[in-house]
Amino acid sequence: MKYEHILIRFGELNTKGKNKKDFIIALFHNIKKVLKKFEKLEFLRAHDRIYIHLNGEDENEVIKILKEVSGIANMSLVTKTSKDITSIINVALDLALQQEVGTFKVKTTRSDKSFPYHSDEINRSVANEILNNTKHHVDVHNPDFYVKIEIRNEGAFIFSNVIKGAGGYPLGVGGKALALISGGIDSPVAIYLMMKRGVNIEAIHFASPPYTSQNAKQKVIDLLRIISNIKGGAITLHIVPFTKLQEAIYDMGDESYAITIMRRMMYRIAEGVAIKRKCLALVSGESIGQVASQTLNSMLVINNVISLPMIRPLATMDKNEIIEISKRINTYDISIRPYIDCCTIFNPVNPIIKPTLYRAEELEKRFNYEDLLQECIENIETLYIDSSLDNQFL
Numbered sequence: 001m002k003y004e005h006i007l008i009r010f011g012e013l014n015t016k017g018k019n020k021k022d023f024i025i026a027l028f029h030n031i032k033k034v035l036k037k038f039e040k041l042e043f044l045r046a047h048d049r050i051y052i053h054l055n056g057e058d059e060n061e062v063i064k065i066l067k068e069v070s071g072i073a074n075m076s077l078v079t080k081t082s083k084d085i086t087s088i089i090n091v092a093l094d095l096a097l098q099q100e101v102g103t104f105k106v107k108t109t110r111s112d113k114s115f116p117y118h119s120d121e122i123n124r125s126v127a128n129e130i131l132n133n134t135k136h137h138v139d140v141h142n143p144d145f146y147v148k149i150e151i152r153n154e155g156a157f158i159f160s161n162v163i164k165g166a167g168g169y170p171l172g173v174g175g176k177a178l179a180l181i182s183g184g185i186d187s188p189v190a191i192y193l194m195m196k197r198g199v200n201i202e203a204i205h206f207a208s209p210p211y212t213s214q215n216a217k218q219k220v221i222d223l224l225r226i227i228s229n230i231k232g233g234a235i236t237l238h239i240v241p242f243t244k245l246q247e248a249i250y251d252m253g254d255e256s257y258a259i260t261i262m263r264r265m266m267y268r269i270a271e272g273v274a275i276k277r278k279c280l281a282l283v284s285g286e287s288i289g290q291v292a293s294q295t296l297n298s299m300l301v302i303n304n305v306i307s308l309p310m311i312r313p314l315a316t317m318d319k320n321e322i323i324e325i326s327k328r329i330n331t332y333d334i335s336i337r338p339y340i341d342c343c344t345i346f347n348p349v350n351p352i353i354k355p356t357l358y359r360a361e362e363l364e365k366r367f368n369y370e371d372l373l374q375e376c377i378e379n380i381e382t383l384y385i386d387s388s389l390d391n392q393f394l
Contacts, residue, residue, distance in 0.1 A: 003054070006063070006078070008066070010071065026071075030232060034231075041053065067164070070167070070170060071167075072165030078157040079158050079159065081158065088126070089125055093129050105147070106127045107147070108149040173198040175200070175280045188227060190312070192329050194313055237383045245373065249367075264364070267305050267306045271308050280308070
């Protein structure tokens, strides 16, 4: 059966009450944005559904993109027909004939209450036609396939498949946050999960040339290109020249605290950029206990230097769960390119896992970090990363 339409359903958006309409409008615009390369598509927004008319475009390619759009609970490839019982029965029979011989169940929902047949009447009429013209049998408890029918104001829609979407909220409805991105596996996944909750993202990366290479910087750019493709629009990247400050940290005299102090400096810079860019929170790819700087003791000491919330979407995930997501969103192969970032170039032999705030503040008094912080901020390089364009300076 050749499907001509995709029917898109919402999940959590249905709980939004008076704000539901605004959320659906945002989702509608996001869908059109990510599918802009498909010039033949036609879009229709209804009260609690979005419809896409394929007009000959590749249904598999369209579905592949839609599966990563936050705010979509699920979707179906459907055949649309007129709202008369004969047409509905004929299309449903055609769908059943395409299935391997087995058991089936007909399931009808009727949001258009003006349609003269009730759901049970439609179910019986369609089931009888299938039983009389195929070798299929009814099984209402565990069928091999469904024949699903939706009677709506926009028409009658017949389908069998339900394809899971990303869920969550439409991108942009949750405000904007600034995400720390290193180039590893974790931070791109954290960004993806924040976007899934409707949060728009800008990114900040700390580079320490000549210890970190142009390849490490390019890896971050390539990761954000993947994410911008999922987003359907550009992502702003702020690249911080971190070399002098990082060297000063490792010259302060207590190597075990170097990672703790380095993260405190990163947070200070990130918060300054976030406030300037009107971001409401910071985001990191930290997972509790994964490394020394991600113990609860470390997080407490590091977080002490900022007032904006630091959101950690991966906090309770293990590495295998994170890798699984990274492979699904196509960032994994880029993340494992063997180019070190500034977090690994001066890796202490015995980093402290239970730092104290008193000791961290005492060590910071040993060097004039305020001037170095300001120098970092004044020399930030900002790029506009878009999957469809070359990088552009802002």
